[in-house]
Amino acid sequence: MLNVQRKNLGTVSLLNLDGKLVIGETDLLRDVVQTLPSTTSVTLDLANVTLVDAHGLGVLLHLREEAEARDMRFELMNVGYHLREVFRMTHLDAVFHMRAGVEFLRPAATADRTPVAA
Numbered sequence: 001m002l003n004v005q006r007k008n009l010g011t012v013s014l015l016n017l018d019g020k021l022v023i024g025e026t027d028l029l030r031d032v033v034q035t036l037p038s039t040t041s042v043t044l045d046l047a048n049v050t051l052v053d054a055h056g057l058g059v060l061l062h063l064r065e066e067a068e069a070r071d072m073r074f075e076l077m078n079v080g081y082h083l084r085e086v087f088r089m090t091h092l093d094a095v096f097h098m099r100a101g102v103e104f105l106r107p108a109a110t111a112d113r114t115p116v117a118a
Helices: 027-034 054-069 081-089
Strands: 003-009 012-021 041-052 073-077 097-099 112-115
Touching (some): 003 027, 012 027, 041 054, 041 081, 054 073
Parallel strands (some): 041 073, 073 097
Antiparallel strands (some): 003 012, 003 112
C-alpha cells in the first residue's frame, strides 16, 4: 500500500511517499496532486519508496505534466540508489529534477503537516 503525507511549506507542497509506487497503488497519489492548493512547486520525497514499476513511472510522468500545466515545478527528492538506477536505465533521470533532501531542509516549525492516508 502506498501512503502519502502532505506538508505545506509556504508555497511548496512536499509529499512524503511510503510504500510501493506500482500498478493498483497510485490512485491516492494522483488524487493528492490533483487537489493541491495553489503552490509554486510540488516535491515528492521518495526516501521510503521501495519499488517503482513501469506504471508508477508513467504516473510520475503524468503528474509532472499536470504540475507543469498548472505552472508548478515538479521535483523528486531522496531518490535512493536502486530507484535512481531505474531512472537512469529508462533515461528518465534527464526528465525529472532530482535533489537530495538536505538541499530542501527547513525548520520543522514552519511545516504544516496534513496526513492524507494512514
